[in-house]
Amino acid sequence: xxxxxxxxxxxxxxxxxxxxxxxxxxxxxxxxxxxxxxxxxxxxxxxxxxxxxxxxxxxxxxxxxxxxxxxxxxxxxxxxxxxxxxxxxxxxxxxxxxxxxxxxxxxxxxxxxxxxxxxxxxxxxxxxxxxxxxxxxxxxxxxxxxxxxxxxxxxxxxxxxxxxxxxxxxxxxxxxxxxxxxxxxxxxxxxxxxxxxxxxxxxxxxxxxxxxxxxxxxxxxxxxxxxxxxxxxxxxxxxxxxxxxxxxxxxxxxxxxxxxxxxxxxxxxxxxxxxxxxxxxxxxxxxxxxxxxxxxxxxxxxxxxxxxxxxxxxxxxxxxxxxxxxxxxxxxxxxxxxxxxxxxxxxxxxxxxxxxxxxxxxxxxxxxxxxxxxxxxxxxxxxxxxxxxxxxxxxxxxxxxxxxxxxxxxxxxxxxxxxxxxx
Amino acid sequence: xxxxxxxxxxxxxxxxxxxxxxxxxxxxxxxxxxxxxxxxxxxxxxxxxxxxxxxxxxxxxxxxxxxxxxxxxxxxxxxxxxxxxxxxxxxxxxxxxxxxxxxxxxxxxxxxxxxxxxxxxxxxxxxxxxxxxxxxxxxxxxxxxxx
Amino acid sequence: xxxxxxxxxxxxxxxxxxxxxxxxxxxxxxxxxxxxxxxxxxxxxxxxxxxxxxxxxxxxxxxxxxxxxxxxxxxxxxxxxxxxxxxxxxxxxxxxxxxxxxxxxxxxxxxxxxxxxxxxxxxxxxxxxxxxxxxxxxxxxxxxxxxxxxxxxxxxxxxxxxxxxxxxxxxxxxxxxxxxxxxxxxxxxxxxxxxxxxxxxxxxxxxxxxxxxxxxxxxxxxxxxxxxxxxxxxxxxxxxxxxxxxxxxxxxxxxxxxxxxxxxxxxxxxxxxxxxxxxxxxxxxxxxxxxxxxxxxxxxxxxxxxxxxxxxxxxxxxxxxxxxxxxxxxxxxxxxxxxxxxxxxxxxxxxxxxxxxxxxxxxxxxxxxxx
Numbered sequence: 056x057x058x059x060x061x062x063x064x065x066x067x068x069x070x071x072x073x074x075x076x077x078x079x080x081x082x083x084x085x086x087x088x089x090x091x092x093x094x095x096x097x098x099x100x101x102x103x104x105x106x107x108x109x110x111x112x113x114x115x116x117x118x119x120x121x122x123x124x125x126x127x128x129x130x131x132x133x134x135x136x137x138x139x140x141x142x143x144x145x146x147x148x149x150x151x152x153x154x155x156x157x158x159x160x161x162x163x164x165x166x167x168x169x170x171x172x173x174x175x176x177x178x179x180x181x182x183x184x185x186x187x188x189x190x191x192x193x194x195x196x197x198x199x200x201x202x203x204x205x206x207x208x209x210x211x212x213x214x215x216x217x218x219x220x221x222x223x224x225x226x227x228x229x230x231x232x233x234x235x236x237x238x239x240x241x242x243x244x245x246x247x248x249x250x251x252x253x254x255x256x257x258x259x260x261x262x263x264x265x266x267x268x269x270x271x272x273x274x275x276x277x278x279x280x281x282x283x284x285x286x287x288x289x290x291x292x293x294x295x296x297x298x299x300x301x302x303x304x305x306x307x308x309x310x311x312x313x314x315x316x317x318x319x320x321x322x323x324x325x326x327x328x329x330x331x332x333x334x335x336x337x338x339x340x341x342x343x344x345x346x347x348x349x350x351x352x353x354x355x356x357x358x359x360x361x362x363x364x365x366x367x368x369x370x371x372x373x374x375x376x377x378x379x380x381x382x383x384x385x386x387x388x389x390x391x392x393x394x395x396x397x398x399x400x401x402x403x404x405x406x407x408x409x410x411x412x413x414x415x416x417x418x419x420x421x422x423x424x425x426x427x428x429x430x431x432x433x434x435x436x437x438x439x440x441x442x443x444x445x446x447x448x449x450x451x452x453x454x455x456x457x458x459x460x461x462x463x464x465x466x467x468x469x470x471x472x473x474x475x476x477x478x
Numbered sequence: 479x480x481x482x483x484x485x486x487x488x489x490x491x492x493x494x495x496x497x498x499x500x501x502x503x504x505x506x507x508x509x510x511x512x513x514x515x516x517x518x519x520x521x522x523x524x525x526x527x528x529x530x531x532x533x534x535x536x537x538x539x540x541x542x543x544x545x546x547x548x549x550x551x552x553x554x555x556x557x558x559x560x561x562x563x564x565x566x567x568x569x570x571x572x573x574x575x576x577x578x579x580x581x582x583x584x585x586x587x588x589x590x591x592x593x594x595x596x597x598x599x600x601x602x603x604x605x606x607x608x609x610x611x612x613x614x615x616x617x618x619x620x621x622x623x624x625x
Numbered sequence: 626x627x628x629x630x631x632x633x634x635x636x637x638x639x640x641x642x643x644x645x646x647x648x649x650x651x652x653x654x655x656x657x658x659x660x661x662x663x664x665x666x667x668x669x670x671x672x673x674x675x676x677x678x679x680x681x682x683x684x685x686x687x688x689x690x691x692x693x694x695x696x697x698x699x700x701x702x703x704x705x706x707x708x709x710x711x712x713x714x715x716x717x718x719x720x721x722x723x724x725x726x727x728x729x730x731x732x733x734x735x736x737x738x739x740x741x742x743x744x745x746x747x748x749x750x751x752x753x754x755x756x757x758x759x760x761x762x763x764x765x766x767x768x769x770x771x772x773x774x775x776x777x778x779x780x781x782x783x784x785x786x787x788x789x790x791x792x793x794x795x796x797x798x799x800x801x802x803x804x805x806x807x808x809x810x811x812x813x814x815x816x817x818x819x820x821x822x823x824x825x826x827x828x829x830x831x832x833x834x835x836x837x838x839x840x841x842x843x844x845x846x847x848x849x850x851x852x853x854x855x856x857x858x859x860x861x862x863x864x865x866x867x868x869x870x871x872x873x874x875x876x877x878x879x880x881x882x883x884x885x886x887x888x889x890x891x892x893x894x895x896x897x898x899x900x901x902x903x904x905x906x907x908x909x910x911x912x913x914x915x916x917x918x919x920x921x922x923x924x925x926x927x928x929x930x931x932x933x934x935x936x937x938x939x940x941x942x943x944x945x946x947x948x949x950x951x952x953x954x955x956x957x958x959x960x961x962x963x964x965x966x967x968x969x970x971x972x973x974x975x976x977x978x979x980x981x982x983x984x985x986x987x988x989x990x991x992x993x994x995x996x
Contacts, residue, residue, distance in 0.1 A: 266604040296602060299589040388895050390713035392547035399549060403572045406587045448719070452892035458504050459885045462497025463878060468490040470874045495635070501881075508717035512692055516714045521698075521706040 081110045088129045089137045090121035108209035117170055124156060151191060153200040154179050181279035197238065204228050223261060225271040226252055251329035270296070275327075289327070290320035297321075303413035335371060338412055339364030362417035366424035367408055373431035374401045380438030387445050394437035401431040525622030528552055532614050535560070540576025540583065543621070549573050550610060550621060555594050556581055562621045563596045564608035574607070583607070658846065662868035665852045672742035673850060673872075674879050675735050680842075681880045682732040683834075685887070686770075689725040690827070697777070699823035701816030704779035705901040712898060723891035729771055731883065733917045736767055744955070744975050747962050748851035754956040756848070759841040761953045763834065768917065770830050773822040775915055780899030785912040787822075788814045793925065796942045815904070854962065913989065920985035921945055923992070948978070 084091050084106070095106040109115055114123075122129045126143030128136055138144045148156050158179035160166050167174050182188040187198045204219060211218035219228045226249060232238050234249030252258055252272070260269035275292050276283060284292045294301025304310060304320060313320050321327075324337065324345045336343045340352075340361045350356035377398055381391045404427030408420050528543045530552075535541070540553040542565055549565035553576055563583070565574050572587035582599075583592040590601035597606045613620045646652065664673060696715055698707040711718035740760065743749060749757035776787045791814060795805035810817030852863060866872055914922050921941075928937040951958070951974075961968035 260604075264604065268604065297588070298601065299587075388712045388719045388898070393544070395547045396544050396549065399571075399573055403587065406570055406572050410588060449892050452888050455504060455888050456885045458497065458500045459881050459888075462494065462501050463881050465490060465492075465494030465497045466874055466878050466881070469494050470871070470878070472487060472490055473870060473874070508720055509692065511716035512718060512721055513695070514716065516716065518710075518714055521703065521710040524702070524706075 082112075082115045084110060084115070085120065088120060088122075089132045090125075090127065090129050092132070093134070093137075105208040111209045111211065113210055113212045119160075150196050150200060151194075153202060154182055154188070154191070157201045178279045181277075185277065185279065185281045186283075187281060197232070199232065203232070220273075222267050222269075222271055225273055226258070229272040248328045251326075255328065255330045256332045257330055268296075289322055293321040300410055300413050303411060307413060307415045309415055333409070335364070335367045335409070338367060356415075359415065359417050363412060363415070363420050366417065366420045367412070370401070370405050370408060370424040370427045370431070373428045373435070374398070374405055377401065377431040377435040377438060380435060380442065384438050384441035384445070387442075389441040389445060391438065391441050394434040394441075397430060397437075398434040401427040401434070403427075404430070525620055526550070528619045528621060530619065531617050532560070532619055535619075538578055538581060542573065542575070545610070545621065551576065551583065551607075552612070552619070552621065553583070553594060560612045560614065560619065561594065561596075562610040562612045563592075564610070566607075567603055568598065568605040568607065569602040659869050660867075662846070662849070663865035664850050664868055664872045665856075666864040666866050667852065667856050669742075669746055669853050669856070672739075672746065674876060675739040675742060676845070677876045678879055678883060679732060679735045679739055680838075681876075681883065682728050682735060683767075683838075685728045685884075686725065686732060687831070689721050689728065692721050693725060694827055699777070699820055701779060701819055701902075704777060704819060705898075708778045709898060712895075719895060720888075720891050723894075723896045724887050726896040727887055727890045727894075729774060730915070730917075731887070733767060733771055736764060737917070740764060740952075741975065741979055744952075745972070746851065746853040747959070747968070748853075749956040750851075750854070750959070750962045751956070753844070753848060753851055756841060756844040757956050758953060759837050759844070761949075762837050763841060765949075766830055766833055766837065770826065770834075771915060771917060773826040773830070776819060776822045777826065778898070779819060779902050780897075781902050781906075781909055782899055782912060784814060784902035784904065785908045786914050787818065788908075789912060789922075790914060790918070791818075793921075793938065793942060796936070796938045797946075798939065798943075801942075813904075854965070854967075858965075916986060916989075919989035920982045923985045923989035952978075 084095070086092075091106055091109070094102050097103065105121075109121075114120075120129070121127075125148075126145050127138050128142040128144075131137040131142075136142075138146070145152075145156075162176050162179045164176045167176050182201075183192065187200070190198045191200065206219050213220055215221065216223075218224065230249040233244065234246055236246040239246050257269050257271070260266045261271060273281070290301055290304065301321075310320070312318075313323065319327075325331075325333065337345055338360060340347055340357060344360065344364070346356065346360035350360060377394075381395055381398065384391050385395075404423050408423045408427070411420050411423060414420075526543070526545050528541075530541065535552070535554045537554055537558055538556045540551050542549050542551055544550070545564070551563050551565040551574060553561045553563070555561060566572075567574050567585040567587065567590055569585065569588060569590050572585050574583050574585045574590075574592065576582075577584045580591075582594065583596070584590070585592075585601070585603065588602050590603040591599050592603065592607055593599050595606075596609050598604065610621045610623060613622070664670070693711065696707060696711045696718070698704055708722065711722055713719075743757070743760070772787075772790060776783045791805050791808050794808060795801045797804060806812065808818070808821070809815070810821040856863065913919065924944075925938055925941045928941045930937045932940050955971070956963075959968055959971045962971065
C-alpha cells in the first residue's frame with residue numbers, strides 16, 4: 056500500500072502538471088482578498104467573470120491583484136469600505152480611460168524594469184500615434200484599446216500560445232472588429248481583409264507551415280502604432296523581408312513610373328491582403344498577366360514583358376523536361392543521382408529569374424535563363440542515356456531469349472530423335 | 479560413312495550442345511559482373527567521403543559536395559574548424575554558398591543568411607540548415623548524417 | 626579406357642572423368658536406379674513436371690539469393706538503401722533482384738499446381754503418405770519463405786503487410802500472442818523483426834528445406850511415380866518412358882522456358898523498390914499481402930466482426946487451421962481411396978478448395994471497398 060502511494064502521488068501530480076501545461080499555468084487565487092472572495096463567491100454571473108478568468112492572468116503570476124488597477128481596499132469585507140472612492144476605487148474604467156490606466160505601470164520605466172529589464176515602455180505613447188489612438192481621443196467608443204487586443208482579467212504573456220497576440224492568433228484578434236461588416240459600419244474601412252488574408256500565401260506559411268516569422272496584421276500595420284502603411288512606404292514594408300526583390304524593384308524604371316502614376320509598389324501586382332503564390336503567368340502579354348494593365352501593345356514595355364515571359368517559359372520548360380525524364384529513369388531502377396544533383400543548378404536559376412523579374416529588364420533574366428537551360432539540357436541528355444541503358448537491357452533480354460530458344464530447339468529435336476529411336 | 483540420320487543427329491547434338499554452352503556463358507557473364515564490387519563501394523545514404531583532403535581546405539572557405547542526391551556544404555571556419563551542413567536552403571530549396579567577406583552562409587535566391595552554426599539568422603529561411611557530422615580520418619574527410 | 630593421352634573432345638573428356646570416378650567409388654547402385662527409373666505415360670503425365678519445376682525454381686532462388694546477400698544489409702536503417710544500391714549500382718543487380726522476386730512468386734504458383742495435381746490424382750495414397758506429409762510441410766515452409774522475404778526490402782508496403790500478417794497470427798487462441806512475439810522479435814514490427822526474418826529466410830528455412838526436401842526427393846526416387854487410380858484400375862498396360870534421357874530432356878524444356886520467362890519479366894516488369902518504410906507514418910491505402918495470401922486476407926475482410934460470442938478474425942484463423950490440417954491429413958482421411966474405391970467426396974472437396982482460393986483471390990484484387 057505504501058509502495059502504491061509512493062507511485063500514485065507523484066503520478067497524480069505529474070498528471071495535473073501535464074494537464075495544466077500548454078495553457079497558462081493556473082495560479083491559485085490568494086486568500087484574504089475581499090475583491091476576489093466576493094466576486095468569486097457571490098454567485099451572480101454579472102460579477103463573477105473577472106474572478107473566474109483571473110487565475111490565468113500574468114498579472115496574478117507577478118503578484119499584481121485587483122486593487123492595483125481598480126483601487127479600493129481588499130482588506131475590508133464591507134462593500135462600502137472595500138469599494139470606496141476614498142480608497143481610490145475606480146470601478147469599471149470607461150473606454151477612454153483604459154490606455155492611461157494600463158499606462159500607469161506600463162509606461163513607467165522604473166516600475167517595469169523590476170519585472171523585466173528589457174521590456175518596452177512606450178506602448179501607450181505609440182498607441183496615441185495610431186488611428187485607434189487618434190479616434191479614441193476624438194471620442195470614438197468603438198475603436199480598439201489595450202483590452203481589445205490583449206483581453207482583460209485573463210491577459211496572457213506574449214509568448215503564451217493561447218495569447219490573443221500570439222502570431223497565429225493575431226488575425227482572429229484584429230478580425231473581431233475588422234472582419235465584422237456590421238461593427239465597422241460607418242467607417243470606410245474594408246472588412247473583407249480578414250477573408251482575403253486567410254487566402255494568402257503568408258497565412259498559409261504561418262498556419263500550415265508553422266513559420267512564425269510570416270507576416271500577419273501587426274507585422275505590416277504595426278502593433279500599438281497601428282496605421283495602414285502609406286503609399287510610399289508599402290514597398291519598404293514588403294521589402295523588410297523581401298529585401299532582394301525590393302532592391303531589384305528600386306533599381307528598375309518602375310519605381311519612378313509608379314511614383315509618378317500614384318501606383319503602390321508591390322500591391323499593384325501582388326495585392327496587399329490576399330497575396331497569392333505568384334505564378335509565371337503574372338508576367339507577360341497574355342490576358343492573365345498584369346503587365347498589359349498598363350503597357351499597350353505598341354509600347355517598349357510590352358515587348359520587354361513578352362521577352363521576359365519567353366525566357367521564363369523556356370527555362371521552366373527545360374527544367375520540367377529534364378526532371379520528368381530523370382524521374383522516369385529513376386523509377387525504372389536506373390542510377391541518376393548525379394544528374395539529379397546537377398539539375399538543382401537549373402532549379403536555382405529558375406528561382407533566381409523569378410526574383411530578377413522585378414528588375415523588369417530582359418537582359419539579366421535572359422542570361423540566367425540561358426545558364427539554367429544549359430544545365431537542364433545536359434542533365435536531360437544524361438536522362439536520355441539512362442533510358443537508352445534501359446533499352447539496352449531489353450535488347451539483352453531478347454538475345455538471352457534467342458539463345459534459350461536455340462537450346463530449346465536443340466532439346467526438342469533431341470527428344471524427337473530419341474523418341475523415334477527407342478520408342 | 480555418314481547417313482542422313484547420323485548427320486542429322488550430329489546437327490542436333492551440336493545445336494543442343496552449342497545452345498547450352500552459349501546459355502551457360504551468357505548467364506555466367508552477369509553473375510561474374512555482379513560479384514565484382516561497384517566503384518562506389520557501398521550505399522552512400524548515411525555517410526560520404528568528400529573528394530578533398532583535409533589539407534586542401536582553406537580557412538574561411540566553403541565547398542559544395544554531393545551527399546546522396548542532395549548537396550552538402552563543407553565549411554572550414556575562420557577558427558579552423560570543419561563543419562558540414564545540408565546545402566539546401568530551407569526557404570525554397572536553392573543551393574546555398576559560403577561568403578568569405580561576411581563569414582556566413584548565404585542563399586543567393588532571396589538573400590537568406592545562415593550563421594556558421596547553420597542557424598537561420600536573416601531573410602526568409604524558416605529553419606536552420608541540417609547539421610552533419612564531420613570526421614577526419616588520416617587523409618580523408620568523412621561527412622555523415624545524424625549529428 | 627585410354628591410358629595417358631589427352632582427351633580430345635567433350636565426349637572423351639566425360640568418359641575419362643567417368644572412369645576416374647568409377648575406379649574409386651562404386652556408383653553402380655545409383656546408376657542402376659537412374660537407368661531403370663521410368664515415368665508412366667498417360668493423359669495425366671503432364672502434371673509430373675510440376676514437382677521438378679518447383680525444384681528448379683527453388684534452385685534459382687538459392688543461387689540468386691546467395692548473390693543478393695553479398696550486398697544486402699538486414700537492418701532497418703540500411704536494408705532499403707542496400708536494395709536500392711543493388712538495383713542501381715551493382716552490375717546486373719537489377720536482373721538478379723527481379724529474378725529473385727519473380728521466381729519466388731512463380732515457385733509458389735507451380736508448387737500449388739503440384740499440390741493440387743497430386744491431390745486430384747490421389748498420389749497421396751498408400752505407400753506415399755509420408756511423401757504427401759513432407760510435401761505439405763514444404764508448402765508451409767515455402768509460404769514462410771515468401772512471407773519473410775517480402776519484408777526484407779523494408780519498404781512501406783512490405784512493412785505494413787507484415788504488420789497485418791503478424792497481427793493475424795496473433796489471433797490463434799492461447800499461443801497466438803506468443804507466436805506473434807516470436808515472429809516479430811517484440812511487440813511491434815521493428816528492426817528486430819527484420820533481423821529475425823532475415824535469419825529465418827537465409828538460415829533456418831533453408832536448413833529445414835534441405836532436410837525435408839531431401840526426404841521428399843528420396844521417397845519419390847525410391848517409390849517411383851504414382852499412377853492415377855482410374856488408370857490403374859482400367860487394367861490396360863501402362864506405357865512408360867525412361868527417366869533419363871526422355872523425361873529429363875522434357876523437364877529441361879520446361880526449365881529453359883521458365884528461365885526465358887523470368888528474364889522477360891525482369892526486363893519488362895522490374896520488381897518495384899517502393900518507398901522506405903516509416904513506422905510512424907499512417908498506413909497507406911491499399912496494403913495487401915502477396916497474391917498467395919490474398920484469399921485468406923479477403924476472407925478475413927468478409928467475416929463479420931463477431932460471430933456469436935467469438936471474434937470474427939479468430940473464426941477465420943481457426944478455419945484456415947482446419948483447412949490446412951485437413952489437407953495435411955488427407956491420406957489418412959480418404960478411406961475410400963485407401964480401399965481402392967472411387968472417392969467422389971474428396972474430389973468435390975478438392976474442387977471446392979480450389980474454387981474458393983481462386984474466387985477469393987480474384988475478389989481480393991477487384992472487389993471494391995478499400996483495396
